[in-house]
Amino acid sequence: MHMNSAPHLLTEDQPEYERILDDALRHAHERPDLAAVGERLNPVQLRTMAMAATALITAAAATEYEHYVKAREEIRAAAAGPDEDGEPDTGAHGARQSGAGVGVVITVLAPVLAGTAAVIFLLIGYILKALDPPPSFARTMVGAGWFFAAAMAAAILVAAVGLLVTALRNGSTSVDAEEHGEEFPEDVARAREAWRHALLERGILPFLRDALADPGAAPAARIPHRSPNRIPKIGYSRPDFTSPDDGPAAAPRPTFTSPDFTSPDFGGPEHEPE
Known part of the structure; x- marks a missing residue:
């Protein structure tokens, strides 16, 4: 696996990132530098912001993550172990899987076949015994039917025990996987x-400290919270939009009593024509 730059977080490692983040938020009250959790930003807001900035946070531990992924892939490739011809390994592991498959088929089919045989032999045997006189082999048919019935019961018991053992084995395996995760060298x-240590110390904790120190710079806090009664000032206070009822500071309005519009016929006595 060749990486020329910081790798993106793989899908299988996403739950691990979330567990480290949740653990850091859960124990934030134990760190003095994260004492403001719940005052400026609550844990839910911080977690949302950290999930949105996953690529930024994980880049702080890119070197350690690259080494971890490379080592893990090498171990998995060695465990897969293709043979010399490049084909998948069909040795003892494949033989065990094949044997297990045959055992499952026999366990499932044995009760069905035994039950079918028991019904047929018993039905035919009792019909023959009802004849008068009954054939000599009627008793043999009935005996064979009861034998297959007993075989069916034994096969069902074996299948039930096998299912119980398999369920217990799978249950213990799943518990170990949940508690300890995938086992590696x-x-x-x-x-x-x-x-994990680099991701926590160089990625998650610095991000949480920066978010608490300057919530306005965080991605989730960049959305402005406006009051519903507040009107944004976007050029609505210009003098052109000032009402004339605002007082003496209002701009003077032009008058319409210009002499140009006064007729000589409507003047006073001093303006009588000569």
């Missing part, structure tokens, strides 16, 4: 722990 486990 010691070097891969060390690489994983180094990535």
Whole structure:
């Protein structure tokens, strides 16, 4: 696996990132630098912001993550172990899987076949015994029917025990997987722990501290919270839009008593024509 730049977080590692983030938020009250959690921003807001900035946060531990992923892929490739011809391994592991498959088929089919045989032999045997006189082999048919009935009961019991053992084995395996995760050799486990530590100390915690110190710079806090009665000032206070009822400071309005519009016929005595 060749990486020329910081790798993106793989899908299988996303739950691990979320667990580290949730653990950091859960124990934030134990860190003095995160004491403001719940005052400026609550844990839900911080988690939302950190999930939105996953690429930015994980880039802080890109070197450790690259080493961890590379070591993990090498171990998986070695465990897959293709043979010399490049074909998948069909050795002892494949033989065990094949044997398990045959066992499952026999366990399922045995009760069905035994039950079918029991019904046929019993039905024919009792019909023959009802004849007068009954054939000599009627008793043999009935005996064979009861034998297959007993075989069916034994096969059902074996199948039930097998299912119970399989359920217990799978249950313990799933519990171990949930508690301890995928088992890796010691070097891969060390690489994983180094990535987790770097992700927490150089990625998640600095991001949370910056978000608490300056919530306005955080992605989730860039949305302005306006009051419903507040009108944005976008050029609505210009003098052109000022009402004349605003007082003496209002701009003077032009008058319409210009002499140009006064007729000589409507003047006073001093303006009588000569």
